[in-house]
Amino acid sequence: MKIIATCCLIFITAFSHAQNTAIVKSPDGKLQVKLEVIDGDLGYSVSYSDHMMLEKSPLGLLANEGDFSRNLTFVSTSTGETDNAYTLDRIKKSSVKYKANTLTYTVKNIDGKELNVHFQVSDNDIAFRYELPKWGDTRAVVIEKEATGFKFPTQSTSFLSPMMTPMTGFARTAPSYESGYTVDAPIEKNNARFGYVFPALFQIGQNGWVLLSETGVSGGYNGSHLSSFKEGLFTVEYPQMEQNNGFGSTGAQVGLPGSTPWRTITVGESLKPIVETTVAFDVVEPLYEASQVYKYGKGTWSWILWQDNSMNYDDQVKFIDLAAEMDFEYILIDAWWDDRIGYDRMEELIKYANSKNVDVFLWYNSNGTANDAFQTPLNKMNTSIARKEEMKWLQEAGVKGLKVDFFGGDKQETMRLYEDILVEANEYGLMVIFHGATLPRGWERMYPNFVGSEAVLASEMLVFVQDTREKEAFYATLHPFIRNTVGSMEFGGILLNKYLNKGNQRGQKRLTTDIFQLATGVLFQNPVQMFGLTPNNLEDVPEFELDFLRKLPTTWDETIYIDGYPGKYSVIARRSGKHWYVAGVNAESNTKTLKISIPMLQGRKVSFYNDDKDMQPTHSSLEIGNDGEFTVTIQPNGGFVLTDDL
Structure with missing residues (x-):
């Protein structure tokens, strides 16, 4: 009663x-x-x-x-x-x-x-x-x-x-x-x-x-x-x-x-x-079924540092070989490929990539009428007739995904274009990444072949804009709390060149550490990650960094907040299968020492990636105590990663 x-x-x-x-x-x-x-x-x-x-x-x-x-x-x-x-x-x-x-x-x-x-x-x-x-x-x-x-x-x-x-x-x-x-x-x-x-x-x-x-x-x-x-x-x-x-x-x-x-x-x-x-x-539901099981993973991408001049057959072979050496699943071939490589030679290039167990994403301009973007392939994605003809060729050539760029805004007209591209791409077994695009709004569940959007001040602006390079760590501490918490974020990061260009000798100097870059591979979530490695990194980067990237997952079963404040520092943990990755970065001007609670790693042997006081990368093995607590020092513009994926 x-x-x-x-x-x-x-x-x-x-x-x-x-x-x-x-x-x-x-x-x-x-x-x-x-x-x-x-x-x-x-x-x-x-x-x-x-x-x-x-x-x-x-x-x-x-x-x-x-x-x-x-x-x-x-x-x-x-x-x-x-x-x-x-x-x-x-x-x-x-x-x-x-x-x-x-x-x-x-x-x-x-x-x-x-x-x-x-x-x-x-x-x-x-x-x-x-x-x-x-x-x-x-x-x-x-x-x-x-x-x-x-x-x-x-x-x-x-x-x-x-x-x-x-x-x-x-x-x-x-x-x-x-x-x-x-x-x-x-x-x-x-x-x-x-x-x-x-x-x-x-x-x-x-x-x-x-x-x-x-x-x-x-x-x-x-x-x-x-x-x-x-x-x-x-x-x-x-x-x-x-x-x-x-x-x-x-x-x-x-x-x-x-x-x-x-x-x-x-x-x-x-x-x-x-x-x-x-x-x-x-609160959303799938709008259609996947036409096949889509495979996620990591890829190489020549354009981010080698730019437009790399859109040629020989340079793409180098990046296919790089992907194969790194055990990556994909290569992204960017703008101008239709003009500078051509459809016939692209079919040859795709066959070469497949012989190395590497699959291909190709870039497209979404535009036909919305803006003045001129890079080609152009007028291939903005009408159903053109899309279906192009996607039929893509499927027959063995392409696995598209990166579609330069959308016109947030009007219903443009949202219909996003949806039409996704729906028709699924019919031809193609995954889709959007670039120069809007925020994805529940699309990972709504569209089973959607695998990420940029919708962020991403890696290309590190190449083009000094202010963005200076604020790289600042922005990185924001994304886990804002942009990336509501949707996949195709950032195109992990840049290990000292200078963000092909020569890697002078020019756009990278202001963050190598370990910072590795940490963002955990902090930034997207099921298909196109990384900014270049062939020279196989020789000028410590082998333990490359081994880390070979193992790094791109899909996660669990994500846990550990510590942080937007704009200052960020520490989160992610689990893939039975293995945990705990990563953090520091945007403040001083060295930061944190005592973090990581019970998921208590009593476990882990690999520890960190920067020394001279900002040089270090790698060691250690065991987390039974209390699950760990004290870590993060250098300015630096980072750390702990993982039991040994």
Whole structure:
């Protein structure tokens, strides 16, 4: 009888206030979302362990068939729960159990049309979306914008990357999610003209952390981003009209009944839930089956350091031989191959690679009309007729994957292009990497042949821009907490040349250590990794570094946060099979000594890769104590790795 009374009290507390207030909590009870309509405005707030993480923030949207951002009336609520499990071999964790409590909150607008806001709340994650029922005979609607907002407590600080100005940069290819970051900024200082990309990280004073992002964006909707700080809050913004050379709607064309993508909010007292979240994949489903079993792994890539001049048959043979010597699975052959090697000789090159047990990825320009990118192959990926003809040849030639570059933005037009490339590539047994591209939004689970996107200030900017070289360690300490925590990140790293060019004698000097580079191979997650090694590294790099790279996995079964602070240092652990890798890097100007807890390695013999005081690479064997604790010193711009994969 006492239990029944308690349950009734909880029900009344959650759903009875003025008959329009509803509360949904996580299974462990720590994370809480409160929804209510006040004076016609629908809003929500978020608390964690009784600390306010988001103050009352607006919900709603504006469609061509009605305004659902004001003058709303509460209709009803319904609650439930979801409990499922899935496996996925291309993210930070291969086996996932997802349990959440759900709340659907229904309102109607001044015309009597209803809108549902559906929330799913797990122990550290919130996912919500708008669900639109049929409205009479209406079957089609255009969502023009959202009122969705995020109002943080005033003491909050931000870690954000600005949205690039549309139709600027190289060949007018922006935005491509390749801006830097500002860190620890007061929220009121975030006034970038075009807002900020997802994901977006915030520290809520001493109370914890919040990561905002979105997931489930397919060809049926546009991608979104975060506005600048206005009138006390951030809001969800749709693409700027200038994207895609001004062509296409900034909103989304949706059939009824329909829904928007998911907005996600990850909350924690520490950064641990931020690093370990899988919410981007928990709330989406596969859109089709894989046409075959896809093989992941590492590859060589001549273009990153040898650049355009390496697009010739003889140099590609050298990089195929390098891949074979390193036991890598792939070579990526970049732009201009069709002109400088040709289709017939490419078939010969693919056969040579296969004779060395190396498979091939080929680069393509996505462009036909969106920007001025001119590298070839051009006009091969932007229409279905051209794609199918090209993909048929690729399949017959034995190519295993594509790297498709230079997309036009986040409009629904462009999202359809991403989806069309993926769907048709799967039909021909091809994996796809996107470059010069948007953030992947749940795509690893939605599209089984998707194997990564750039969407970051990646390795090519280390070659081209001095400021990026100087901030390499700074950015590396951000990615495990922001960009890479919501999706695979094809960075193209591990550069072991002293100078980032073919001569390796002078010019663009690398400012991080060799061990830093090895550590990023663990810190940065992508199932297919194209590394920046060059043939000379077989002679001028210590053999223990090469042996490390030969063993290094690219797929992981588990990821655990160990320590770190965005922009200062980062330490995480990943498990592949039975073996653990613990890696860290230091972006601060002074040597950093950490005492870390790594119970997964307690009592085990491990290989230890570290920099000495002269920044030279060292390798030793040692045993972690039975208490599972280890003290490590990380040099400035340096790193370390511990692994029991001996």
